[in-house]
Amino acid sequence: MGINTGKLTNVLQGFVTGTNDVQGAAVVTPDGLSLASALPPGMDDERVSAMSAAMLSLGERIGSELARGGVDRIYVEGNEGYGVLTSCGNDAVFLVLASKAVKQGVLMLEIKRALEDLKTLLV
Helix, strand or coil: CCCCHHHHHHHHHHHHHHCCCEEEEEEECCCCCEEEEECCCCCCHHHHHHHHHHHHHHHHHHHHHCCCCCCCEEEEEECCEEEEEEECCCCCEEEEEEECCCCHHHHHHHHHHHHHHHHHHCC
């Protein structure tokens, strides 16, 4: 049975609309293909997917080279907000885009909850 991208998209849209200060989310493969997304208008889905894969690859290399072990989460903080890339099983990663106003502890909790739903759809 294949991955139900409609259900993945519904979970992402619910996550984005139901979590304060979250602006977008996507599930991508480690090689940069988009499985589903709920991104802000004007944001290129293919570009986001490719950059997520590049971030994951670089993060894994850094983790290995610095003897930090496997990468659980990659966290990017910019002037306008945050990008959080989290492992979502062996074949996908979960990208979340949040504004600078987000409460980081709440965000991490909500990401953990969303991962549970997403992982059940990716088996």
